[in-house]
Amino acid sequence: MEAKLAERGLDLDRPLPDTPEPIPALEAAQARIPVDYRAAVPEHPDVTAWVRTIADNAVAPNTEGLNPHYGSTGRRRIAHGPSLLLWGATGTGKTHQAYGAIRALTAAGCGVQWHAATAADLYADMRPRTGVDPEHMLRQIVRVPLLLLDDLGAAKPSEWTEEITFRLINWRCQNRLPTIFTSNMPPVRTSETPARQPVLRDKVGDRVLSRLSGMCTAVEFTGPDRRFQRR
Numbered sequence: 001m002e003a004k005l006a007e008r009g010l011d012l013d014r015p016l017p018d019t020p021e022p023i024p025a026l027e028a029a030q031a032r033i034p035v036d037y038r039a040a041v042p043e044h045p046d047v048t049a050w051v052r053t054i055a056d057n058a059v060a061p062n063t064e065g066l067n068p069h070y071g072s073t074g075r076r077r078i079a080h081g082p083s084l085l086l087w088g089a090t091g092t093g094k095t096h097q098a099y100g101a102i103r104a105l106t107a108a109g110c111g112v113q114w115h116a117a118t119a120a121d122l123y124a125d126m127r128p129r130t131g132v133d134p135e136h137m138l139r140q141i142v143r144v145p146l147l148l149l150d151d152l153g154a155a156k157p158s159e160w161t162e163e164i165t166f167r168l169i170n171w172r173c174q175n176r177l178p179t180i181f182t183s184n185m186p187p188v189r190t191s192e193t194p195a196r197q198p199v200l201r202d203k204v205g206d207r208v209l210s211r212l213s214g215m216c217t218a219v220e221f222t223g224p225d226r227r228f229q230r231r
């Protein structure tokens, strides 16, 4: 028996590794995450609560509506759910928390098909030019099960970017697809908002803001710019 095991490279006396097995899905996700955010974990209570909701909503493929006694047929996939709007001053950790949420969902065993882009990069990638079909790209992006749209409202707006933003958010709102938005601006002006502080409503318009309010939990990030504290 021992000889047979040795033939296959198995050694019963070898101690078991004390580090946990790597999670393949997380390993694959790591490669697509910017280096700065590869160790991010959700820490903000509203972000951890959202991760839990999305993970609880995740469904096993082909079992939706079927008799649950037959159990699951595979890894759970992200389904419908609420979205997040992380807003606050620069460097307060919004993008960090957004990637932390994506990593946590991957580690929780959810099959996470996700895409992340800043709004400015998204518009730039979609600009109509030879070999690029913006309609095809938009159709793909709106359907991604989990989308991180970073820095909403930061790009210079044009009629075209406004239309893309509206169609993207409208589709994801109507289909309740989980989306994490980040923005440097407060969503709306309140009595405490300084007069010169731009707000998201002015940048994206009433119709987009209405949809964002309906689909998102807005989470404010405060504190100093962490980039100044790093070295």
Ligand SMILES: Nc1ncnc2c1ncn2[C@@H]1O[C@H](COP(=O)(O)OP(=O)(O)OP(=O)(O)O)[C@@H](O)[C@H]1O
Pocket (backbone or CB within 6 Å): 036, 037, 043, 088, 089, 090, 091, 092, 093, 094, 095, 096, 097, 151, 182, 183, 184, 221, 226, 227
């Ligand atoms: N909880 C955290 N733990 C460790 N590092 C963090 C944490 N939050 C943020 N950081 C680090 O601080 C820096 C700024 O964070 P981040 O990029 O998330 O800010 P931001 O709010 O998205 O800023 P901006 O509005 O300019 O995009 C990054 O280098 C990030 O890795």
Ligand SMILES: [Mg+2]
Pocket (backbone or CB within 6 Å): 094, 095, 096, 150, 151, 182
């Ligand atoms: Mg950011």
